[in-house]
Amino acid sequence: MTPGLPTAMDRPHFIGIGGAGMSGIAKILAQRGAAVAGSDAKDSDTADALRALGVTVHLGHAAAHLADDASCVVVSSAIRADNPELARAAELGIPVVHRSDALAALMDGLRPIAVAGTHGKTTTTSMLAVSLAELGREPSYAIGGDLDAPGSNAEHGRGEIFVAEADESDRSFHKYTPEVAIVLNVELDHHANYASMDEIYESFETFAGRIVPGGTLVVSADHEGARELTRRLAGSVRTVTYGEAADADVRVLSVVPQGLKSEVTVVLDGAELTFTVSVPGRHYAHNAVAALAAGAALGIPAAELAPALAAYTGVKRRLQLKGEAAGVQVVDSYAHHPTEMTADLEAMRAAAGDGRILVVFQPHLFSRTQELGKEMGQSLALADASVVLDIYPAREDPIPGVTSELITDAARAAGADVTAVHDQAEVPDVVAGMAKAGDLVLTMGAGDVTDLGPRILDRLTK
Template sequence: MTPAIPPAMDRPHFIGIGGAGMSGIAKILAGRGARVAGSDARESGTAAALRALGAEVHIGHATGHLAADASCVVVSSAIRADNPELAEAARRGIPAVHRSEALAALMTGLRTVAVAGTHGKTTTTSMLAVALTHLGLSPTYAIGGDLDVPGSNAESGTGDLFIAEADESDRSFHRYRPEVAVILNVELDHHANYASMDEIYESFEIFADRVEPGGTLVINADQEGARKLTATLAGRRGLRIVTYGDASDADFRVVRIVPDRLTSDVTVAFDGGELTFRVAVPGRHYAHNAVAALAAGVAAGVPAPALARALGAYTGVRRRLQPKGEANGVLVIDSYAHHPTEMAADLAAIRGGAAGGRVLVVFQPHLFSRTKELADEMGAALARADACLVLDIYPAREDPIPGVTSALIVAAARTRGAEVLAVAEQDAVPGAVAGIARPGDLVLTMGAGDVTELGPKILARLAG
């Protein structure tokens, strides 16, 4: 069964179609038979993948890219009001639809599992989507990252389940009505949209209240913010709460995690029994993501033993501790981590896979607002590495903030005894890494910006 195309979305135009969230929605609509078009700032593998599905993708933003008969324009919070295509749509009276509204419309008629949290969303959503696909359940899914190749962040399935990454950054996850909601953690982030932890708690509480009557909330039993939220939600009428984690009172309790280089064997206790399964990515945080995926799938009615085995089919998401290659005995891995908690977790995870060598980090801070608020914590996380290079801040959608530069992070790392070097020019990074790396070392490119493009260049320089 292929669900219907939502009203007024049969001829959508996506502004920023190459973005992780936008491209997934475009792919699902194309799979349902919509005539999809859009534009993006630059050429990419994602743009090519969308064209292969029949979408018309323009490079650059111009009024002429908007078809005369476009039924709507789809935008994210990153699209500014002065974008020429958005302004042209307004002039013509073509409705603008926020990305989250479009995603919510695609969920209509399907049983939705929505995965939220300050970090871990992409991995957990991917694990569940891959496992359900492996079981032949053909879910529809939309993920904020590619599984293995560009364009693999979404699929229009024929089953009755929709697995979605639910973004809290702009409160857009308030638009969803999931049967099963997952909250992995609750921490302060997205400082341009949230002024305090109270606002964060309120936002996640609204998301939890959106769960369908009789539905289930799967939530972390260990993380402080999640536990506080659980206490607030306890007793809510019509909401079943299932917890997971190391805590002795967790419904899905992690009994043990046995690491084996870049994989782990995880044993979890629930419903009076135990189940052991393999997770093909390293680190305790990824093992916990897998347990969250297991609990969510069981809540949606999938048998636990089959689902646990299927979770072993997950081999990772692009940019989530993704091996990029090895040259002269040096392994290069790419990480999307940009929040201090994520940074520390990824560094802890790969420390076990470094085979006795050093861990060298190339870090690119993401957003001026995040750097302003969390520079000290970022420096503390980087101090876990043996040496690190810190690039200039990747601004994304933000304008500079006076006095906020990468120097704040460098100073914070150095006060903790870290060996850290500020590098303003990315072209200088491959040579700098090659100058200090030696066989057995592991190089981690880290950040949510274009630092990911340095991995192949570092490998080429290492190969000499």
């Protein structure tokens, strides 16, 4: 099955084309034959991967980068209203399309699986994409992170299934009409867009209401927020629950750690099934079970999909091993919400054996730190020692009085050994002074803390 190009997207221009979500859509459009162009603030491996597909990538943002004959301009919620290319589009009368609308158009005519939840979306989407490809299903997919190489966050496949990460942060997941939707968990996050849990629930209810007639919602039976969502939906959509709860439709009987892997046993349709998940931790094992349940809802035999899930070996920034030096392993984590931080620290504790866990944590967003700084500090108490950096602002302006001290104070109050470092250039030396053979260093956060892994390894080598 090879869908054609969506209307008015044969010559799209992407503002911020190097971003995880934007680059994936640009890649799929290029693979479908569109003349794709775009701009990004800086060069990157992702930009190079797009260029290899024939995409024109401009560096920096300028009105001149937008071609007069562009069929549309694609933006994300991170693009500010004063962007010069956006202003130029208005002058030329070129339609502006939100990233979510572009992705929805790409899924039209296929069998979409949309993966939602406060945490775990990228991992679960990746697990589905990899396992379906392993089975020869040739899925299309759009993921919020790279699997094993720059530009591997998306693919135009020839099969009928499209697996997409569904972002709740700006309510853009309301644009999709999936055949199967997954809700992994429901928690308060994205405080700039949601004022309360009621707003979060309403948003997820709207998402579930978009499932096509006869479709299926796969939802956690263990997570209280997900259970509350199920109660609120009250049978309005066919629901399959999964988890360790006694009433789960797909029940997890055990998750047995095996180093950096796990052996998972579930009961599905009355049959017991055991399979391997090639990443560590209970959190990721449950993601794999959600993927298994979603595939089964599409009619893929669980006995085939379960062993194929073992083909998934991780995605960049999701407990990604960066290397080892002087007997110290360095692992990178995208975790930036307390629940994610706790899950990854528990997974690393099980994998590290007798070694210590040392964390380099960079808070992401002022609004998130303001609301969840205390909980972040409490999560860091699970490590043996932590280094906390300044807040990575991303799209936000500073909030008076909101600094990473909110986290370090809470961490110390919880009994944690924590050090504040304001200059990232000092981090490799600080970590080298702390680490010893057998330890595991975890760089953690959604910002540029990921760049520190290679520098720490280099310093340890010396």
